[in-house]
Amino acid sequence: MTFKVDVERLDEVRRCLAVEVPADQVSAEIEKAYAELARAAKVRGFRPGRVPRSVLERLFGDRVQAEVFERLIQESYTEAVADCGIPVIGRPEIVTEQASPGVALRYRATVEVKPEVTADYYVGLEVERPWIAVTDADVDAFLDQLRHSLAQLQPITDRSDVRSGDVVTIAYEARIGGRVVGRADGREIEVGANAFPPEFDQHLTGATPGARLRFTVEYPRAYATQELAGKLVEFTVRVQSLARKDLPALDDEFAKDHGECSTLRELRQKVRGRLEAEAAQRADGLARQSLLKALSSAHDLSVPQALVDRRVEALVRDAWRDWQQHRIVPKNEAEARRRLREELEPQAREQVKIALLLEAIARQEGITVDDEEVERQIETLAAEAGSAAGRVRAQYQDPVARQDLRSRVAQSRTIDAVLRRARVTTVKQPASVAAADQNG
Secondary structure (H helix, E strand, C coil), X not given: CCCEEEEEEEECCEEEEEEEXXXXXXXXXXXXXXXXXXXXXXXXXXXXXXXXXHHHHHHHHHHHHHHHHHHHHHHHHHHHHHHHCCCEEEEEEEEEEECXXXXXXXXXXXXXXXCCCCCCCCCCCEEEEEEECCCHHHHHHHHHHHHHHCCEEEECCCCCCCCCCXXXXXXXXXXXXXXXXXXXXXXXXXXXXXXXXXXXXXXHCCCCCCCEEEEEEECXXXXXXXXXXXCEEEEEEEEEEEEEEECCCCCHHHHHHHHCCCCHHHHHHHHHHHHHHHHHHHHHHHHHHHHHHHHHHCCCCCCCHHHHHHHHHHHHHHHHHHHHHCCCCCCCHHHHHHHHHHHHHHHHHHHHHHHHHHHHHHHHHCCCCCHHHHHHHHHHHHHHHHHHHHHXXXXXXXXXXXXXXXXXXXXXXXXXXXXXXXXXXXXXXXXCHHHHHHHC
């Protein structure tokens, strides 16, 4: 196709293409469209292929012109972007300036492009590595959790009222403003174990099997599930049964049966080693977060809205799956998704900015990921998936999925490279590992 195109740089992430398709080409395409229509059109009173042009123009003129101009715009835009080498992301915003038979077709297409990013400040970044020491209390807490996980439930027969520490089996329904946000039958709850806000347990305390309770609980504003955070939730609860935990003794036999150790002392050492490894891993993860925050703060970068929108949709899908797993059913799905997009956009914008910076650093440092490394990563993921290994391998046969994995590996290697050249300060935290786990 023959056309003229002028490209104007609007800013770092936008370009405007002014395109003009010559009048003779517009006329030729319109003639071609009418010729095809004449062969196919069925008009009462005329034989196929014998419908006069004037009749076709009167009956189908608007449709023919609309289709021709739409096709010319799409084809010329696609060629213009390719010829000019513009790295377009997202859909163009097209404004038609002139579209009539016998004259040139003119339009403007405003597009977002991937910015040409240069990372200038990534050597010697100040990074904190918060580290939490493992204490005897942490080891005790872990072993206590292990004992509780192995406890046998014994029906309570010497009393009938619910007390702290009891395991209560209930059926319940939860509503916010009349809308069901959760329900279960045969749910086991350990009173006082923080499965629900403390107010919930307080309402259960003193109840007896067969009792039906109705009460309202105000969830904390910092509650992990956004749909419930800061909300008043109305509960209807039926107490089904009571039981207590019969905990196994914490001794050498426990260590042999459940810790693959000869003695309780050996088990405690093994647990401490595991907690220390987890503490180090957590500290490294927090250091990487600190690094990314420092990297972002050091650069002023325009981020294309198309990439932000794409990331927002991915975050919304993740949040929606989380709601479904927690049986949260918004009353108005469209409004809930709109609110999620609004809340998650700042997070998405920051993630896109960091991804662009890491991509620039990888390019500047010559960090690449070859096909062999991608294959190794796929095999690692397959091994971790166990019985689903085949599904994992099949998933990464898709070129888009493989490229996404390649990008994630490159990002991780780039973060490691920047972290090695950062000024990392390990900061000892006062809280215990157990407290850190409970709070976050």
